[in-house]
Amino acid sequence: xxxxxxxxxxxSPTPAVTLDDLRSQIQLMQERLRxxxxxxxxxxxxxxxxxxxxxxxxxxxxKTAVAAKPADPGAATQIKWEGSPRFTDASGxxxxxxxxxxxxxxxxxxxxxxxPTYKSRQYRARQLFLGAEGMIGPFAYRLxxxxxxxxxxxxxxxxxxxxxxxxLLLTVGNxxxxxxxxxxxxxTITFMERGPFGDLTDSGxxxxxxxxxxxRNWSLRGALQGDSxxxxxxxxxxxxxxxxxxxxxxxARATWAPVMTPSDTVHLGASVRYRxxxxxxxxxxxxxxxxxxxxxxAAGGVYLSTGAVGKSDTTWSGxxxxxxxxxxxxxxxxxxxxxxxxxxxxxxxxxxNFNVVTGYVFASWFPTxxxxxxxxxxxxxxxxxxxxxxxxxxxxxxxxxxxxxxxLSKMSANTVVAPTAQPGLATAGTYEGVTAGANWYxxxxxxxxxxxxxxxxxxxxxxxxxxxxxxxxxxxxxQIEF
Numbered sequence: 001x002x003x004x005x006x007x008x009x010x011x012s013p014t015p016a017v018t019l020d021d022l023r024s025q026i027q028l029m030q031e032r033l034r035x036x037x038x039x040x041x042x043x044x045x046x047x048x049x050x051x052x053x054x055x056x057x058x059x060x061x062x063k064t065a066v067a068a069k070p071a072d073p074g075a076a077t078q079i080k081w082e083g084s085p086r087f088t089d090a091s092g093x094x095x096x097x098x099x100x101x102x103x104x105x106x107x108x109x110x111x112x113x114x115x116p117t118y119k120s121r122q123y124r125a126r127q128l129f130l131g132a133e134g135m136i137g138p139f140a141y142r143l144x145x146x147x148x149x150x151x152x153x154x155x156x157x158x159x160x161x162x163x164x165x166x167x168l169l170l171t172v173g174n175x176x177x178x179x180x181x182x183x184x185x186x187x188t189i190t191f192m193e194r195g196p197f198g199d200l201t202d203s204g205x206x207x208x209x210x211x212x213x214x215x216r217n218w219s220l221r222g223a224l225q226g227d228s229x230x231x232x233x234x235x236x237x238x239x240x241x242x243x244x245x246x247x248x249x250x251x252a253r254a255t256w257a258p259v260m261t262p263s264d265t266v267h268l269g270a271s272v273r274y275r276x277x278x279x280x281x282x283x284x285x286x287x288x289x290x291x292x293x294x295x296x297x298a299a300g301g302v303y304l305s306t307g308a309v310g311k312s313d314t315t316w317s318g319x320x321x322x323x324x325x326x327x328x329x330x331x332x333x334x335x336x337x338x339x340x341x342x343x344x345x346x347x348x349x350x351x352x353n354f355n356v357v358t359g360y361v362f363a364s365w366f367p368t369x370x371x372x373x374x375x376x377x378x379x380x381x382x383x384x385x386x387x388x389x390x391x392x393x394x395x396x397x398x399x400x401x402x403x404x405x406x407x408l409s410k411m412s413a414n415t416v417v418a419p420t421a422q423p424g425l426a427t428a429g430t431y432e433g434v435t436a437g438a439n440w441y442x443x444x445x446x447x448x449x450x451x452x453x454x455x456x457x458x459x460x461x462x463x464x465x466x467x468x469x470x471x472x473x474x475x476x477x478x479q480i481e482f
Contacts, residue, residue: 077089104123106120108121120296127147142161169213175206177210180267180321182204187382190398196287196290212377223250231246234246243278245280247278250275251273252273265328270318277311284308306428309351311340318332318333323374325369326367351411358407364399365399368394383441432455435452435453437451452473452474
């Protein structure tokens, strides 16, 4: 018999925890974790920013700046390594230096039926660029420029951005607006150059005021555009000495990704651009065989060019891409409606309106398993090397093949002067080319590239001249960025 004191001292029996109870608790925690992850993903999508924008590059500092508390004079500046150091002070202000160095070797051979063979070999700096980016309160900035192709210093990015509370991104400065390959940085495009499509659509950096809106898997952007920030003010017009109005226009782009997962992407997009030459010399539609080394004939020019014939133009473009893990396909097609200058302004370049058609398609494969990352802004970004060489791996390898096409042959002769006095006629032909490329990424910020291009240019005979050409270009590049 147990005494009352002893009975009081004994602990109460603990109810047995069954296996079913444990399963229920684990299931409840898993459901709560999934709910929190869904909320975090929804918030990230709602606050999405176009890849490549300053705000995207400094998203975390941007949030800090908006919700920042008064600066603590004693607080230390935070430093985060992102290829180069990003400095963040207590108020949320950020600053990060950036730059890139692209060194090329280019060998060009041009065979012609009725003229001497042209050969050229050059070792050159494709780009030597330095710049910076950062945040000042809710405003972001990016400034980057340097020497390209042996020319004087010029600016690429020179922009100021502001993101409104409802998610609109407002950007003013020297920038690009449209095109899948065009908006992909030269640091991350699959091939060394964008090919004839990039040359002919001519959607490079210009001063513009742009508005961008992103959804979960779509994007809309539009801009009013001028000329490049590097263009000096002029006092004499191209055809009329008293007309010095700078070129102007607008561009809009829309994209949608019906499939957008970490391993699979289906991208669709379209863009339109209208521009007017104003008082400047007419637009020229000119292309080279997959290289920024444009002198591909003995006169220092190329064999595919209309001359300065465009008073204004309208470009309609369609784009599509498919990616499944380490394999991807991408292509774009554009039609440029050219409104020619009048023969009264230029007897050599004037004439009837015509269309230019150009496009490309390429395939890319990473044998080492890397994936081309895609964002809701309708852009492919920088790959992440899975096994860099400093981690005992071999780096990332990429093999790619591209087909290019361009047709300028719809440009016709005018009846004011003889065809031989209209220089663009002899080089307004068709282009077909195939480029094979191999890339090696030993680290995320280092890339070695080789491209081989075989191209055929067919031009019409004008008098005794027919500028048909078979072009072979062999290129190599070493690239480093920070």
